[in-house]
Amino acid sequence: MALDRALLLASAVELGPSLLGSLISHTTPEGTVTIRLSELEAYVGNGVDPGSHAHRGKTKRNASMFGEPGHLYAYFTYGMHVCGNIVCSPEGQPSGLLMRGGEVVEGIELARHRRTTTNTDRDLARGPGRLAVALGIQLADDGSDVFAPPFLLRAGGQSGRVLSGPRTGVSGPGGSSSYPWRFWIEGDPTVSPYKRHPRAE
């Protein structure tokens, strides 16, 4: 499968399964880390998706999601974590794929160095916040082009069947299971655990 900016003109919901297994690299003076994506979540906004940051329109934070496809939407959450999205759909249409989990296939030493609290290699990029740290994504990388240095997004040999299900951790009208827009590779050990139940209820 060819993977370029033109492909990303489709909506995140359609692209989720296609982008599983893709390889994303980030090069810094410290070295290069490449992650094979095993889990993604689609967000579309435009009033359609109550769970999306873009649901209520364009703001300073989510401006990147409204921009050109193939760029990064990095946001800060829970006072301590950064998460990274790949922006999809034509400019003006907010749509993105949250990178929730993956396997470090290059630069594993550097990823281990960044993730001091994790012991096993499997957990290095298992979860959105962890993946961002392992890959070296920071808030300053918001809006970066994933097809240009220091980033690089390319197709990878996809292995395994793609499954889909309800998204995690999303609240709002309709609850977290309104849309089956979470995609992962069947049986992949780097898919994040499916639970999350905030104190509320």
Next chain:
DNA sequence: TTAAGGATTGACT
């Protein structure tokens, strides 16, 4: 201007 909550993780019982 002030208050509430979050696309989570890691530590602790």
Next chain:
DNA sequence: GTCAATCCTTAAT
């Protein structure tokens, strides 16, 4: 299994 950490964004005074 339960719960605190921590700060930015959004909504309500």
